[in-house]
Amino acid sequence: MKTATIQEIKLELKNEQPTRLLELCLRLARFKKENKELLTYLLFEAHDIEAYINSVKLEIDTQFDSINTSNVYFIKKTLRKVLRITNKFIRYSGSDLVATELLIHFCTKMKDADFSHLTNPVLNNIYLNQIKKINKTISSMHEDLQYDYLKKVQQLSF
Secondary structure (H helix, E strand, O other): OOOHHHHHHHHHOOOOOOOHHHHHHHHHHHHOOOHHHHHHHHHOOOOOOHHHHHHHHHHHHHHHOOOOOOOOHHHHHHHHHHHHOOOOOOOOHHOOOHHHHHHHHHHHHHHHHHOOOOOOOOHHHHHHHHHHHHHHHHOOOOOHHHHHHHHHHHHHOO
C-alpha cells in the first residue's frame, strides 16, 4: 500500500461529509496515544497558551522531582525522557513562544538541580544543546520578545 501525500489527503478530506470526518478523527484517535493527545491539545488547550505552558511546566517539575540521583546513568536516562516529553508538547503547539518558554524552564530546572553537569560530558551536552535550540527559536521571534528571552538565556549561562 502506497501512503498518500498530505496534499492528496487534504483534497480528499474536503470532499468528505462532516459526519464521516468525525468518524475518521475518532478512529485515528483510537490507534495511537499521540494522536489522542494532539486532538486533546487542539480541542481543549490551544485557545489558552498560557495555561498550556503552565500545565506542561508542572509536568516537567513532576518529572524532575522523580529523578533517581543515585547514579549518573539514571540521571541521563530520566533527563532524556523529560526532554522527549517536553519536545512532544512543543510539537503539539508548533509555536516558537511555547518552545522557548518550555526549554528555558527545562534548562532552569536542570541548572537548579545541580547534577554536576559541568563534569559529566553527556549532561553538559544535553544542557548546551537545549541552549542552542533556545537561541535558534529566539532568533525567529519579534525583536521585543528576543530581548526579553535573551536576558533569560544569559541567566542560564555559567
